[in-house]
Amino acid sequence: MNTPPAEITRVLQHASDGDQAAADQLWSLVYSELRRIASRELMSERADHTFGTTSLVHEAYLKMVDRTRLDWKNRKHFYASACRAMRQILVDHARRRNAVKRQTQKNKAPLDEAITMSVSRSQELVELDEALALLLEHDERLGQLVELRFFGGLTVDETADLLGISKRTAERDWKKARAYLYEFMQNDQ
Amino acid sequence: MSRPALTRWKQIDALFDEVMDLSPAKRAHRLDQACVGDPELRRAVERRLQALDEVEADAFLENREEFFDAKLPSIPEATAEALELGRFRILSELWHEPDRGVFRAHDEDSHREVLVLLLQGEEAPPLKRPFLYDVKGIGSVQHTHLTVHVEVGESQGIPFVAVEDERASSLAQLLRRSRGPMPEALPDFLALAGAVQALHDRGIAHKDIRPENVWITEKGTWTLTGVGTAPRLARQEVASEVIPYPLLGYAAPERLRGNDGDPRADVWSLGALLYTLLSGSPPFPSPTAFAVHAIKRLDPPPLPTSVPASLRLAVERALAKDPQHRYPDAGALADAVQGGKKQKRTTRPVSPVWLLGGAVLVVLLLVVLWLLVG
Numbered sequence: 001m002n003t004p005p006a007e008i009t010r011v012l013q014h015a016s017d018g019d020q021a022a023a024d025q026l027w028s029l030v031y032s033e034l035r036r037i038a039s040r041e042l043m044s045e046r047a048d049h050t051f052g053t054t055s056l057v058h059e060a061y062l063k064m065v066d067r068t069r070l071d072w073k074n075r076k077h078f079y080a081s082a083c084r085a086m087r088q089i090l091v092d093h094a095r096r097r098n099a100v101k102r103q104t105q106k107n108k109a110p111l112d113e114a115i116t117m118s119v120s121r122s123q124e125l126v127e128l129d130e131a132l133a134l135l136l137e138h139d140e141r142l143g144q145l146v147e148l149r150f151f152g153g154l155t156v157d158e159t160a161d162l163l164g165i166s167k168r169t170a171e172r173d174w175k176k177a178r179a180y181l182y183e184f185m186q187n188d189q
Numbered sequence: 190m191s192r193p194a195l196t197r198w199k200q201i202d203a204l205f206d207e208v209m210d211l212s213p214a215k216r217a218h219r220l221d222q223a224c225v226g227d228p229e230l231r232r233a234v235e236r237r238l239q240a241l242d243e244v245e246a247d248a249f250l251e252n253r254e255e256f257f258d259a260k261l262p263s264i265p266e267a268t269a270e271a272l273e274l275g276r277f278r279i280l281s282e283l284w285h286e287p288d289r290g291v292f293r294a295h296d297e298d299s300h301r302e303v304l305v306l307l308l309q310g311e312e313a314p315p316l317k318r319p320f321l322y323d324v325k326g327i328g329s330v331q332h333t334h335l336t337v338h339v340e341v342g343e344s345q346g347i348p349f350v351a352v353e354d355e356r357a358s359s360l361a362q363l364l365r366r367s368r369g370p371m372p373e374a375l376p377d378f379l380a381l382a383g384a385v386q387a388l389h390d391r392g393i394a395h396k397d398i399r400p401e402n403v404w405i406t407e408k409g410t411w412t413l414t415g416v417g418t419a420p421r422l423a424r425q426e427v428a429s430e431v432i433p434y435p436l437l438g439y440a441a442p443e444r445l446r447g448n449d450g451d452p453r454a455d456v457w458s459l460g461a462l463l464y465t466l467l468s469g470s471p472p473f474p475s476p477t478a479f480a481v482h483a484i485k486r487l488d489p490p491p492l493p494t495s496v497p498a499s500l501r502l503a504v505e506r507a508l509a510k511d512p513q514h515r516y517p518d519a520g521a522l523a524d525a526v527q528g529g530k531k532q533k534r535t536t537r538p539v540s541p542v543w544l545l546g547g548a549v550l551v552v553l554l555l556v557v558l559w560l561l562v563g
Contacts, residue, residue: 057262057264057267057268078268079265079268082268086264121256124256125256128250128256138198139202150250152264153253153261153262153263153265153266154264155263158263158265172210175209175241175245176205176206176241178244179237179238179240179241179244180240181249181250182243182244183236186240
């Protein structure tokens with residue numbers, strides 16, 4: 001993808017002004033850029049099959065955004081889109097790992113213990129994603145909070161600022177959201 | 190997995206929300222009341238309460254690395270790290286204002302952490318030159334109570350200033366904690382006024398003296414930073430009287446009218462700071478359009494009578510609406526605060542730089558007149 005920074009800045013601006021279509025377009029631009037970079041990283045056949053998230057976000061950010069014109073209001077929208085895109089990419093990656101695991105078991109090949117461990121976490125990540133989809137359906141703010149805090153790694157303060165809620169509410173919502181997800185995931189087993 | 194219908198979900202959710210912060214006994218009591226004839230509702234809420242307890246005990250989702258097999262930087266960290274300004278590698282954002290961000294950064298030369306302020310946003314490009322001019326001016330003056338500028342520059346079109354990070358807290362934090370007058374801080378205030386006078390001696394106005402820009406080092410020394418060098422107000426902000434919040438309360442009336450301000454605008458800001466220290470709250474506290482109106486036209490509430498008369502008079506003169514009625518610079522204000530011990534300094538001559546500026550203006554006027562007549 002080669003969307004010029006000026007175009008991204010325009011979309012960011014519209015998204016910041018509350019244009020839902022622009023927010024959707026932004027997410028799709030960020031996602032496709034992150035996915036393109038992620039698949040190139042994975043193609044390079046790293047032994048651990050992980051990718052450097054820092055470089056991933058760096059590259060996407062550098063390519064997409066005119067940094068001299070990015071203010072906090074715009075950046076909040078970039079963060080929100082990037083967190084959702086990260087969730088998608090990490091979960092896709094976990095699904096692929098699970099598929100590899102199933103294939104390996106079918107062929108009765110011995111499993112390396114380290115790989116087994118990471119695969120079991122991959123399974124948990126996929127379950128979390130499913131529970132999160134359900135939470136988003138019922139309570140969008142709680143779901144978004146999980147995307148920002150867990151997949152985006154935002155602090156309580158950053159999350160509160162981005163969602164326009166108090167720090168105290170952000171902390172309480174985080175507890176609440178985790179209780180929901182935990183319950184969903186327990187019930188699914 | 191049992192997935193309750195939406196109406197049922199809302200019922201469970203509302204009750205769970207109501208009881209989640211209560212003690213176990215109070216939770217049980219409230220559930221007894223709310224779930225009469227609906228044992229399933231009670232079971233559903235109790236399941237979620239149990240989940241809440243387990244989540245806390247297990248620190249569920251608190252450790253992201255466990256899931257991702259690797260250190261996963263946060264999106265804001267990764268975004269901030271994408272910025273490299275010359276020898277400074279941005280580590281994380283500390284705070285932001287409408288047209289600028291302040292970041293923690295690593296100095297590749299000295300291998301130390303510094304603070305970097307950079308301009309950004311839609312308004313940034315036209316601000317670039319005045320910003321660099323202002324911070325270079327402030328950075329050229331060395332004083333114990335001024336932060337040390339490591340570098341002022343521009344990288345990839347982004348103007349920035351890097352300063353040594355000596356802050357343990359700020360005056361803004363100290364004021365929030367004290368919640369009352371702080372007359373004991375007068376010596377620190379005078380030290381600060383000394384730093385501002387060092388700028389005024391060179392014909393430089395700081396233009397953004399406010400509690401957030403007064404850092405307090407670990408040793409308790411007050412240091413005025415040039416990091417927050419004030420944004421220039423856009424024409425529409427002046428016309429609409431919607432002034433960016435950080436500026437309000439400590440910016441002189443002429444600044445709110447869109448003027449750039451000279452040392453006398455700093456005298457006003459120092460006067461407002463002194464007022465805050467003596468009374469426990471700023472002279473114009475409300476961050477609204479009304480405050481803009483008040484700063485331009487109204488007097489602040491009188492200082493408590495417990496404040497010595499000489500200090501009250503000093504604050505009153507520093508906060509005069511008309512810059513001509515104020516002390517000419519920070520040193521003159523400091524002298525008045527010290528009780529007129531060095532009264533003669535209040536009539537100190539105007540700094541040579543300002544005198545030179547005035548002389549140049551007169552010559553220019555004469556040339557224009559001569560051209561017109563000729």
